[in-house]
Every structure is written in structure tokens, then in C-alpha cells.
Amino acid sequence: MWDSRLGCWYHGNLWCCIWSLHNHWNVNPKIRREIVSIRKIADPPKICTHPEHKIPSHMVFAPGTYEHVCPGCGKKTIFTVPLVWA
Secondary structure, three states, X not given: OEEXXXXXXXXXOHHHHHHHHHOHHHOOHHHHHHHHXXXXXXXXXXXXXXXXOOOOOOOOXXXXXXXXXXOOOOOEEEEEEOOOOO
């Protein structure tokens, strides 16, 4: 099938269209500006699977502010336990 927007043949194989995007002479000049102006600025955040990544739950803490550091990725989380008057 002919894709007039990209100016290439599409056979159900994504590699064909990606190849055409990297070869600027195959791309419609109106679309070429959009493709060239897009750039990757960051990688997706890595997912930490360490069992102690999240702050401890089902525990009783004295009122105050605490800091938890994940031993796997080093992410710091600060949490506050409020003072509760009974």
C-alpha cells in the first residue's frame, strides 16, 4: 500500500517505513521538518525491583520526619509521621 504522507511503500513491515524516515529524500518535504525537529532528550526511568524499594509499611514510628534510601537504586524518600493527640 502506498503511504503518500511519508512517500514510501508500506508492506505491513515497520522496518520499511523506519528505513524511509531515515532517508530524507524519500520523505515528503512538509513532513521532513517534523521528523528532523524531533529528538530524544531522556531515557525512560529504570524500574527498581528491589524488595525494599518502597518505604516500610505496617510499622509504627514515633512522630517526626524520616528518610528512606532504597538499597538497590539509591532513591531517597522523605516522609513525615504526624503528632496525633488522642
